[in-house]
Amino acid sequence: MIRPLTTTxxxxxxxxxxxxxxxxxxxxxxxxxxxxxxxxxxxxTDHEGLPAGMVxxxxxxxxxxxxxxxxxxxxxxxxxxxxLLAAAISDAGQHGCQTLLLDATPAGEPLYRSFxxxxxxxxxxxxxxxxPSGPGESLDxxxxxxxxxxxFGADRSRALNVLIAxxxxxxxxxxxxxxxxxxxxxxxxIARDDRTAATLLNTALAAGKPRDRRVMIPAEHTSALNIxxxxxxxxxxxxxxxxxxxxxxxxxxxxxxHASYALG
Numbered sequence: 001m002i003r004p005l006t007t008t009x010x011x012x013x014x015x016x017x018x019x020x021x022x023x024x025x026x027x028x029x030x031x032x033x034x035x036x037x038x039x040x041x042x043x044x045t046d047h048e049g050l051p052a053g054m055v056x057x058x059x060x061x062x063x064x065x066x067x068x069x070x071x072x073x074x075x076x077x078x079x080x081x082x083x084l085l086a087a088a089i090s091d092a093g094q095h096g097c098q099t100l101l102l103d104a105t106p107a108g109e110p111l112y113r114s115f116x117x118x119x120x121x122x123x124x125x126x127x128x129x130x131x132p133s134g135p136g137e138s139l140d141x142x143x144x145x146x147x148x149x150x151x152f153g154a155d156r157s158r159a160l161n162v163l164i165a166x167x168x169x170x171x172x173x174x175x176x177x178x179x180x181x182x183x184x185x186x187x188x189x190i191a192r193d194d195r196t197a198a199t200l201l202n203t204a205l206a207a208g209k210p211r212d213r214r215v216m217i218p219a220e221h222t223s224a225l226n227i228x229x230x231x232x233x234x235x236x237x238x239x240x241x242x243x244x245x246x247x248x249x250x251x252x253x254x255x256x257x258h259a260s261y262a263l264g
Contacts, residue, residue, distance in 0.1 A: 002087040005035060005042035005054060013044070013054050020053075020070035021105070027068070033166070034058065034068055034262055037159045043087050045080050047072070055084040057091050058263055060154035063248065064092035066102040067262020081111055089115060089244070100244040103261040112242050120243035122219040123258060126233040129210050130186075132202040133230040139203060144171065144178035144190075151190045152264060153249030159263050160188075172204050179204050180259070186215040186228075189257035194223045197256045201227055216258040224256040 005013070014028040034056040035042050041057035041064075053071035057064050066088050071080045092100055103123065104112050145157050160180070164171055168183030177191030179200040186204065191197035215233055217224045225235075239261065250264070258264055 002043050002045050002083055004040065005031075005044045005056075007032070007035065009044055009051055009054075010035070012051050016051060016053070016072050017068065017070045019073050020076075029166070030260065030262065031056075031068060033162055036162050037263075041088075041091060042068075043084060043091075045084055047075055047080070053080045053084050055088045056262055057088045058159060059092060059095050059097055060152070060156050060159075062096060062098045062246070063154045063264075064088075064095070064097035064100050065262060065264050066092075066100060067260070069102070069108060081108075082114075085111060085115055097245075099246045099248050101248060101264060102242050104240045104242050106240075109240060109242075115244065117242040117244045119240060120248070121241045121252070123216050123239050123241060123261075124219050124225060124235045125214065125216055125237050125239055126225075126228055126235050127212065127214045128231075128233040129212055130205055130228070130231040130233050131210050132205045133227075134198065134202045135206070139172060139174045139199070142173040142175045142178055144173050147176075147178055147190050147192075148188065151251050151254035153251070156259075156263070159259065163188075163259060170204065170207060172200050172207075174200060181208070184213060185260065186213055187257035188255070188259040188263075189215070189224075190254055191256055192254060194227065197224065198227045201231060201256075205231060216261065218252050218255055218258075220252065221256060227256070 017027040038058045044051045052075050056068040170181045172179045177196040179189045181204040
């Protein structure tokens with residue numbers, strides 16, 4: 001049975017996703033974020049009284065972004081993942097979404113393809129302890145909501161507001177771009193040109209002490225990769241991007257980094 005995710009599920013689901021993705025990194029804040037952004041788009045399936053898996057769907061007009069798809073390792077292959085993905089697709093369709101997007105692990109790719117998802121590019125996951133490659137600057141204000149709408153192709157204002165309100169987040173804006181420096185992640189990082197993008201990143205890095213950070217950059221965006229690598233980021237892995245339905249209306253050339261693999 002598929003049911004809505006509740007806040008009391010989050011501690012268990014945090015451990016479940018750590019086991020599913022074989023990592024010690026916590027997913028708790030990310031799950032809480034998804035629930036805050038789209039509480040009616042987060043789903044759980046149970047087994048013997050405990051959550052067996054979860055998925056989230058963030059809807060932005062005609063676009064739905066599917067994320068946090070995971071099943072308890074001992075229960076994988078038992079149909080829980082199929083049921084969860086079907087619920088996410090159904091939810092998106094019921095709300096008029098015609099473009100479904102997600103980022104796939106190699107283990108999840110066959111399932112997504114069986115539901116009609118196709119390859120639609122990839123992103124590089126980079127990490128490091130970055131430092132500015134140039135001087136930070138005092139930036140003029142810009143309308144980050146309008147800039148994001150222009151680049152992403154849909155209104156993500158409620159997601160941006162949740163990101164901005166999170167502890168440790170800092171916002172940097174310019175007339176031609178903006179960057180949200182989350183506590184551990186750089187992104188979304190949006191700009192109309194490379195100079196603005198580099199200025200935003202250098203200013204953000206200069207505003208805090210060097211620490212371990214992560215950035216997720218569209219693979220075809222060579223200039224974004226160069227800017228990030230000049231600051232000390234190094235690529236760890238390439239993540240497959242997949243789409244079902246209409247092509248996404250975004251301008252990938254202006255997306256220097258994603259907000260997350262569950263929000264685009």
